[in-house]
Amino acid sequence: AQRVTQPEKLLSVFKGAPVELKCNYSYSGSPELFWYVQYSRQRLQLLLRHISRESIKGFTADLNKGETSFHLKKPFAQEEDSAMYYCALSSNDMRFGAGTRLTVKP
Amino acid sequence: DGGITQSPKYLFRKEGQNVTLSCEQNLNHDAMYWYRQDPGQGLRLIYYSQIVNDFQKGDIAEGYSVSREKKESFPLTVTSAQKNPTAFYLCASSIKPAGFPFSGNTIYFGEGSWLTVV
Numbered sequence: 001a002q003r004v005t006q007p008e009k010l011l012s013v014f015k016g017a018p019v020e021l022k023c024n025y026s027y028s029g030s031p032e033l034f035w036y037v038q039y040s041r042q043r044l045q046l047l048l049r050h051i052s053r054e055s056i057k058g059f060t061a062d063l064n065k066g067e068t069s070f071h072l073k074k075p076f077a078q079e080e081d082s083a084m085y086y087c088a089l090s091s092n093d094m095r096f097g098a099g100t101r102l103t104v105k106p
Numbered sequence: 107d108g109g110i111t112q113s114p115k116y117l118f119r120k121e122g123q124n125v126t127l128s129c130e131q132n133l134n135h136d137a138m139y140w141y142r143q144d145p146g147q148g149l150r151l152i153y154y155s156q157i158v159n160d161f162q163k164g165d166i167a168e169g170y171s172v173s174r175e176k177k178e179s180f181p182l183t184v185t186s187a188q189k190n191p192t193a194f195y196l197c198a199s200s201i202k203p204a205g206f207p208f209s210g211n212t213i214y215f216g217e218g219s220w221l222t223v224v
Contacts, residue, residue, distance in 0.1 A: 006148070009146060034212075034213075036213075043215050043216070043217055043218075044149075044196065044215040045214075045215070046212050046213070049212070086148060086149065088213075093139070093151055093154045093162070093164065094139060094151070094154075094198075094200070094213055095151065096141070096148050096149035096150075096151075097148055098146065098147055098148035099148040099149075
């Protein structure tokens with residue numbers, strides 16, 4: 001069965017520091033992976049998807065099939081990055097991890 | 107104004123009563139989903155529908171029911187059989203069903219509905 005694991009419920013960094021939000025998945029087929037973000041008082045929205053290989057708001061994520069990971073990274077965190085981040089796997093449906101709450105301190 | 111509309115935003119229910127949460131989308135999306143969001147547990151899939159008149163159970167379907175009679179509508183009924191119904195419920199939709207090969211499928215979410223059982 002497909003599963004998405006985000007091991008850190010809470011992550012706190014200082015402004016300007018690098019940040020990495022971890023995501024591991026289990027799926028027997030070819031996965032399609034996403035990162036979604038929920039800012040305070042806003043809807044959950046797409047941040048980026050692995051097939052696009054894009055950088056959004058300075059964030060990147062690389063799919064590592066050997067390690068079954070899709071970690072989200074940003075070299076210099078900003079206060080406005082504080083939010084709830086969800087990793088998601090698309091297979092027969094869309095499964096989400098438990099989420100990581102990122103706090104960027106000034 | 108296009109998008110996904112959930113109603114009501116806040117709902118109180120007495121124990122033993124069924125309640126229906128509405129979800130409407132005008133994005134012409136094929137697939138629709140219902141998730142439950144609890145603190146520390148992320149989003150858990152209740153039901154999803156890839157096409158009209160078809161729907162599938164997610165991880166936590168017990169105590170819930172859905173229908174998909176129209177493409178734009180996917181209401182969720184929380185029945186009295188749901189043991190712990192107090193939660194935040196999110197409806198979502200995507201242009202193609204999840205799993206469509208490398209579709210770049212993006213899910214769009216509604217604003218959510220808070221259900222409290224009193």
